[in-house]
Amino acid sequence: MSTPPDSSPPPLRSSDEQSVGDPVPDGLMSHSAPDPSRVEGSVYDGLLEHHDVVGDDARWAFGTAFEDPLAGVDTTVPDDVDASALAAYCLMLGDDALVLSHRLSEWCSRAPDLEDDIALANIALDLLGQARLLLARAAAADPSVVPPLPEGSPVPAEDALAFFRDAGELRNVRLAEVANGDFAHTVVRLLVLATVRLAVLGRLVGSRDPVLAAIAAKGVKEVTYHRDYAGRWFVTLAQGTEESRRRLLAAVAELWPLCEEPLQVHETERAMARAGVGVDPGEVRDEVDAVLGQVLAAGGVDRPDVAALAGVGGRTGRHGLHTEALSRMLAEMQVVARAHPTGRW
Amino acid sequence: MSAGEWPLYEVFVRGKRGLNHVHVGSLHAADDEMAVHHARDVYTRRNEGVSIWVVRADAITASSPDEKDPLFAPAGDKVYRHPTFYSVPDDVPHL
Incomplete structure (x- = not known):
């Protein structure tokens, strides 16, 4: 120099x-x-x-x-695709990401060590990015899904969807929303949701909606890491100390009844899959079972034989039927935005 | 190191167009593989890196500050060792 x-x-x-x-x-x-x-x-x-x-x-x-994940992508909705069904489908994928992202972000400053604090925040930010793109796509496909805001509000549609919908309007699966427990609880939840999401996004890359295909292509790389992170920790906790194994088994037992729901198909998902736009989550069941089976085996953990948490009258998270935990989470997540609907951030 | 704390690792990252790995900091991890993943999460989250090296800090042998003069001072007046004494052709990169 x-x-x-x-x-x-x-x-x-x-x-x-x-x-x-x-x-x-x-x-x-x-x-x-x-x-x-x-x-x-x-x-x-x-x-x-x-x-x-x-x-x-x-x-x-x-x-x-x-890179802008949507650079050069044609954002017009294909002519023969039902725009309101596409919007509902984007909300399902987007709300899973939004709600799980918020639960993960609640770990900020509370994780077992600094490195995992940052790792969880990174994963939360990846999912928040996916949620933004998906909620923006939902709003573009069908503007009527966006909650009305006061005249002149500068809040973009994706924020209006995130911060001005009540729990009953969110379409995420319930596994994403239940309150955080310990670190093992977060690892089990992330493992299951990332495994399902990766399998779904892997197929969504071939969507006839070019925007969904581009979002999926970006998401696959991110969620591959999320699944890897959760899988490593699952095995580490399962084969670690007596205490870590006890906590992991407790988390598996607690969450397993919720793990069936992400594989159940909602009529919107079925319709979008038939139109070549979406993915029927039933189609990914074998792949998800194989991956989870491998991780469970590596951890020496038996797959719990428990019944899935039932819906109410057949309605589950995808229909807007949620646990009370989601309302509490949204109250905290949305309070500032709702107090200032014309605020500029 | 206090009991139960993970060992310290030093982290080296090669930038996108960098030619060599550069020391960027340190972190704690339970084993080598976890150290690589922690390094990815802590030191490459702003799109900096294309390659990571980690090495346990206790595996590094360092020179002592007490030896500074005998080790480094003798090179201080040997300016002729710099390649600036020679003209470098324009088509030789990375010098």
Whole structure:
């Protein structure tokens, strides 16, 4: 590295000049965010050395070439597709992602260790991204699904769907919504939902709706990691200590009655599958059984022989019939947005 | 290290167009494989990386600050060791 010209500010202080007991200068606190303008540089400098940072050097340790998952995708609804059924179908896939994302985000600052705190937040953000695209698609296909907001409200349709619908209007499966328990509970829930979702998205890549196909293509890579993460932890907890195994078995026993619902087909899913737009979750049952069977076997865990949690009059989460946990979750999730329906964020 | 805490790993990431792995920080993990996954979650979430190395911190042998002068000071006045003494052809990359 060459000597800076005279006009540039001198280094604050090189690290080996800083002795114990010296006051720490502003910006050099050990936990402050790396500052790219710091002359002595940050640990990320090496990553940046070979990057073209011209015009963009205010961003440190950034990735490059971020992709818009819908770039170049034709967003018009195919002529022969029932737009309101497509919207309902997008809400089902989108609400699963939205609700599970929120449950995972509740772990922020509470996970067993820092690394898994970040891992869970990453997964929550992946799912939130999928939810945004799917809710936006639902609104584009059938604007009548979007709750009305006061005149002049700047809230976009995807936010209106997320923050201004009541529990009875959400179409997620109940497994996504039940309140968090311990870490094992989260691992079991994530394993089952990611396994089903990956199998569904893998088929949805061939959807006749180009937007759903693009969202699925993006989602497959994300959910593959989610399933892998949950599967690893499932086996680790199952084969770990006596206490970790006890907790895992308790979580399996508690959640298994809810694990049938994601594989049950709703009439909207059946209609969309027949139209070549959606996926019948019944079709993925064999794949899901095989994957879960492999993970259960690796963990030495028997598949519980329990009845599925019944719906009410045949109605389940996909029909808008939910547990009380969802109302409580939405109350917290939506309170700020609902207090300021014309707010700009 | 306190009892029950996972061992410390040092993490090296190769950037998208970087040519070498660069030390970016450290983390705790129960084993090597978990360390790679934790590194993915902690250090590549802003689309920085294409490759990760992890190594247990206790497997690294480091020079001592006390040896700084005998190790490094002798190189301080040997400017002729720099390749700037030679003209580099334009078509030689990565120098």
